[in-house]
Amino acid sequence: MEQIYSFQTQLLHNRHKFNQETGAVSVPVQHASTFHQKDFDRFGVYDYSRSGNPTRAALEEAIAELEGGKRGLAFSSGMAAISTAFLLLSQGDHVLITEDVYGGTYRMITSVLNRFGIEHSFVDMTNLHEVAQNIRENTKLIYMETPSNPLLKVTDIRGIVKLAKAHRCLTFVDNTFMTPALQRPLDLGADVVLHSATKFLSGHSDVLAGLAVTKDEELGERLYQLQNAFGAVLGAHDSWLVLRGIKTLHVRLEQSSRTALYLAEYLQKQEGVEKVYYPGLTDHEGFAVHSYQAAGSGAVLSFELANEEAVRQFVNHIKIPVFAVSLGAVESILSYPAKMSHAAMSREERYKRGITDGLLRLSVGLESAEDLVKDCRQALEVAQTVK
């Protein structure tokens, strides 16, 4: 279908805006695991909920449309979506993967896929030359995440897609940080978009979910077969929660992104803040590429304080954000990569990647920007007293 509406209207006005039978203005939650077949010779669209469920199907259709893809598939978590997509590979294949990939994906590649004879190399995905040099005969997939976590490094999606196409390998993009509201990798030539819908898409820290969208029908059918075979599907109620969250995606991201920029600019000027990472800052390394390929800078920023003790004082005194892993919610979430997302990495390896003991990541929620600045100010004042 041609895109007739702008994105924010599309979020609300799709084929499921009301139920064709009852007029209900909310997708019915279909809990049934199995479906009665009325005709002995011809079974209906639905037979068993692992293979297909009407509530999940509504979400799958919605995300496919929003990402501009042919086929959407919903999984029980972001990792379930990512892991299932990796099953498109076979023994002997090689994957090129961004070195600052999400921790769970890192674990999947290095401790599971390797046991099945799938090789991998980590590269600095922001360096096209390095990527080109690492493509091998058997490279079948290039895996991107942009902006990355927690340093918000920006990968040139079109540049990577061009390299991949020349070598006939697939490209996957983890689009969790941007969502289709801000970045549409399929339009830039990628083959598969992956999401932890646990984050911005659902947006309320109350559901675990994953989504995959393919650019073409054939790849979509292969991924569907894997979804059905592996069975890590999203439940009906959780599908409904994600559908509901998506309705407010645009307005949530718009406000959170505005506040994130405001905070990033504020933090940049503070003594005691050594560095701020946010792709919306003009001095961010990836600013130009990001501005080209995305419609906004998102709600996640990272910043660096002097040392671990300064971070401890800051975290102990800040009041508004919850101190937790995860991101992309209505409430601001502050996390400490050294002890959370990157705890498994050696200190030396972390420092090599710029993830110091002073680094904090903030996912900005919907609180007032002024309240957040005031809160940061008082916590920074305490943190600065640390030697």
Ligand SMILES: *Cc1c(COP(=O)(O)O)cnc(C)c1O
């Ligand atoms: C959270 C996250 C994941 C994993 O998703 P789950 O829903 O936690 O399984 C994958 N990629 C990114 C970028 C994430 O932030």
